[in-house]
Amino acid sequence: MAEASMRHEFQVASRVESVPRSRHETAKVLCDWGLAGDVVDTACLIVTELVANVVRHAAVLSPTAGVCLTADADALTLTVSDTHPFKPRALPTAHDHGGRGLRIVSALVAEVRGSHDVVPDGASGGKRIVVRLPLAPLPV
Template sequence: MTDAPLHHEFQVVSTAEYVPFARRETAKVLSGWGLDAETVATACLIVTELVTNVVQHAAVLSPTAAVHLGIDAAALTLVVADAHPFKPKALPTAHDLGGRGLHLVKALVAEFHGSHEVTADETSGGKRIVIRLPLALLPA
């Protein structure tokens, strides 16, 4: 892995057929950056869940989703942005039909002692879900 910050951005159409593309692109890029298999798998699962949420809940106002991958000396950053203005929230229980994606993302972020936030995306009028996983705590 290089010491210089690295970034990669791509867009996906907000339909179920593009969710596997987001996962494959994330895996290809992060593996190419030299991250270990466990971190790549975790990042892929997070991106998959977030893009799936766009498909299921935001596609009506957001025909595409933007995915940003970044790494610097401190953290791996995963961002999924869409043009829907409403902030996502996990359903009251993780046992309802649906609603488990955000619970899973939060659990994975907590396991890696990371952070997550939802911010306004000024460009689209929508939102950005930003996940940061500290490199110091990622598997070697």
């Protein structure tokens, strides 16, 4: 991957069929950038879970979800945004019919010693879920 920062943004409708589209676009862009396969796989799973959460929980007030991918020499940053004001949180226990998305994202991020946060977006009244995955090799 080049040392310069790279950025790609796209929007998808807050509909079920947008979930695989977001995963495929994320995979294509990250592969084109030359990122390692395990990073691409992790990033695709995270974007899939976050876009699915927008579809499931925010679509009523957010007709679209924004996805922004940025990479530099140190990290890959994944941002999924919507215009719904509710700030999501991982449920303490998995519910029978859902509630696992943010728990999955948290586990994936912890596994690679990354970080994630929910950031209010004052301009839209919604929020951005920002996930940062380190690209440098983990210490042994």
